[in-house]
Amino acid sequence: MITFDRVEKFYSSGNTGGSGRDSAALSDVTFALPAGSFNFLTGHSGAGKSTLLKLLAGLERPTAGEIYFGEHALHALPDNKLDAVRSRMGIVFQENQLLADRSVFDNVALPLIISRMKRAEIVARVGAALERVSLSQKADELPQTLSGGEQQRVGIARAVVNRPRVLLADEPTGNLDPEMSREILKLFRHFNTAGVTVILATHDLELLKIRHHNRLTLKNGRLLAASAMDLARESTQHKQSPQYGNSNQVSRGRPARDLA
């Protein structure tokens, strides 16, 4: 379960004499996402999508409010604990953030090295992750020799290789053609089916046509109502689906309250 409770995030513009509260990236954002759910985070540029993901990944601290990732109170954790929590999340970026001078294998292996995994386990997991994104044959290649779609798939392999509980993706299809975007989305759906909570920030309306998802829409840093159609559908589908159980309901407002 991921919970945002009255979260606010302000950025100081640096010209207000140190008050530091002149630019609100997020205001009074409250929601709860059940484990194993598939969630779209939508909104125009500057709506606060990336800020929300950064807060969730522990890359930023909220100015006010509380953020929970399972049992971890992210807003209160010290930096080193945040690093440890983040190492158990999968993060996919619009610009895939691959290391240009390392092979595909080395890029995907990095989260496992960080997690102090043994060589044999690293080899097995990287092999499996690359196979899942159909890049086994490119393990020795450098990222710049791959196409944009392939690079994004390497980024996804790196994000899931550590078997995270949650997968955060910030505009992962932003630089891809529609066909490749659908392929990438298919991968996310696959991981979600396996139980991973997916939060995907996008403004690609094509992606939103898929079934079984929750949708959080941000406007000017405020969370608007989640899509009623989606939520109604989610509610029906999840009640029928044994893999989701009855817990897969997005909530807006106070964390304990269900919207569906």
Added chain:
Amino acid sequence: MRYGFGGGGKPAKPSSGRHAFWFTHSGYALRNTLQRFGNQKFASLMTLFVIGLSLSLPVLVLVLAPDINNLGRSAPQTSAMIAYLDPSLNDIQGAKLAASLMERDTIASADYVSKEEALNLLASGDPGSHDSVRHTIEVLGANPLPGSVVITPAATADLQSAAAHRLLSGTISALPQVTQVEVNLEWVERLNAITRFVRLAGWLSITVLAVACLMAISNTIRLEALRHTKETRVAHLLGASRSFRRRPFVYLGAVLGMAGALIACCLATIAILLLRGPVQGLAKSYALDYDLPLPSVEMTVLFVMACTFLGMLAALISVRQVNPRIEGST
């Protein structure tokens, strides 16, 4: 949790040949460091030579300073004083006096020189003087030289000053067996000045060494950290700990310090070997048998260790300054 990407297909190719060490935090950091050297061989070599050059001067001072100090003390015009004895004393009495002087804490050595030895020394000093000495003795009818005791004061700090020498010579000249004490106070003062200079040069060279090492390496590391911002940021995004993110730079600092120190020692050795001949010639002109020393193994090991430590320290300082800006606030 099962992801379902385990079935069928070939495993990733590069896995098979890699040693387990390269998958550890240290192995990963070391691989990064070596890779960076490998990717920019020429630039890395230039950097190492700049560090080596900046460290070579302090190495030269560290190697030569103690030796110059010792050279001063071993010169013929040393701080030794000569006590000329009463001509009526025989060799046994002279030797006894030397032995009694040796018992004093303020005296390092006291060697009795008999009248005959003094005459022989005088005669052997200049081939042409032998005949004139013989002629003088024939005229006088006996050896006119007195017995003497050559006294070397103890080399403790408080006995190095001209005042201490004056006091000691006064004490010895007060002895009834002694007629006159000869001491080259000018040389003592000069020697003390040299000692002070060498000691100060030693400390300065250590300070210069530390500062040069810190500055050269920290500047290199700062540039490296800025050049590898993406890598640091990615590691941060993937949840790497602070020590993991810093480790490649700390290792780089250690390698730069170590390699720079070794290059500095090599350069200093080459410089000393080149200077040896001319310095030997110069020393001979002062009637000295002197050879410039090469850096000892112990000194080299200590120096390399110190520079390695300083390199790591410089890296830590630089990375502490640069990395938070790269990583953003958390």
